[in-house]
Amino acid sequence: MPGIDKLPIEDALEDSPQTRSLLGVFEEDAAAISSYSQQLYQAMQRIYDAQNELSAATHLTSRLLKEYDNQRFPLGGDDEVMSATLQQFSKMIDEISSCHAILSTQLADAMMFPITQFKERDLKEILTLKEVFQIASSDHDLAMNRYSRLSKRRDVEKNGQGSVEDGVQQESSFFKLGSENLTAHWEEFLSNIGTSVQK
Amino acid sequence: MPGIDKLPIEDALEDSPQTRSLLGVFEEDAAAISSYSQQLYQAMQRIYDAQNELSAATHLTSRLLKEYDNQRFPLGGDDEVMSATLQQFSKMIDEISSCHAILSTQLADAMMFPITQFKERDLKEILTLKEVFQIASSDHDLAMNRYSRLSKRRDVEKNGQGSVEDGVQQESSFFKLGSENLTAHWEEFLSNIGTSVQK
Numbered sequence A, B: 001m002p003g004i005d006k007l008p009i010e011d012a013l014e015d016s017p018q019t020r021s022l023l024g025v026f027e028e029d030a031a032a033i034s035s036y037s038q039q040l041y042q043a044m045q046r047i048y049d050a051q052n053e054l055s056a057a058t059h060l061t062s063r064l065l066k067e068y069d070n071q072r073f074p075l076g077g078d079d080e081v082m083s084a085t086l087q088q089f090s091k092m093i094d095e096i097s098s099c100h101a102i103l104s105t106q107l108a109d110a111m112m113f114p115i116t117q118f119k120e121r122d123l124k125e126i127l128t129l130k131e132v133f134q135i136a137s138s139d140h141d142l143a144m145n146r147y148s149r150l151s152k153r154r155d156v157e158k159n160g161q162g163s164v165e166d167g168v169q170q171e172s173s174f175f176k177l178g179s180e181n182l183t184a185h186w187e188e189f190l191s192n193i194g195t196s197v198q199k
Helices: A009-014 A017-070 A080-149 A153-198 B009-014 B017-070 B080-149 B153-198
Strands: none
Touching: A009 A017, A017 A080, A017 B017, B009 B017, B017 B080
């Protein structure tokens, strides 16, 4: 990443326009990664679904070929060549069907599981924290507003300070997540792909 | 086939109850083969569709992975490791996608084409001829009925004979088809499967 790789927690307390702007960049980045990951997830889900369907369809075909001997054909009951050929054919389709089933399981473990985890756990957490931060941020703005307008200083100071502390706490956790969790998860995801590609 | 393998054309002229009963057995057999083939056709169509979908889905995934470099990630623009890994990953998915596309073409040529031909050409012809025969047969029965009831022998003989000849012609072509075409087509279909299985 070019220069910036984390949001310093200590900046949250100060909450300067620069910090807010930098936060915006992190939010934009999270949104872009989220959208790209979602597309990738959908494409991978299509692969997985198609692989499952292929597994089911070959299994059905093999079963139908096996059932040939149980069909009531008034004229073809004793056709041994037909029967033997279809049995052999069905055995081959069965092997192909097994391969497809294994492939489905491998795709579930090695492709769908990591990307689903990344999407449902990491990206969702970031987006949820973003929302939480925005709520805390408007609470904070509201409190600051009240604080500057009201005349009874002592009372206001008491309430306002509570909200400010709340806001700062939310900001901190968002900043912390941006700098630590995401980088770690991306690196894990990357290293997983890296390992798979090298195999 | 047990004993009976064709309907003698000369029997059609006589049109005895035995011949009619034997014809019924052939019709039943044709219906059973038609129903079984239809199930097999649908299962194979499912395989083919799934294979096509797999080909399309892997192609899309590869394209998305390639597009990673063109995404606007405010913070991740210069991440060379990520970029290189995804390019390599996309290249592999691309190769898999090509394999799937080739498999699709092979399935179209070696599986869908023969069974579609068998279903649309041979089975459809038999079922159409069965209908044509049934129409001709009721015309024939009607004419025979008129022939035996009417008193003006000369007129009736003229019209009736025409219908009888028509009926006999239709029967002949159905019988001929049953004995020659179908056997030949089944043998061709079988030998195709036989050759595929031995490969």
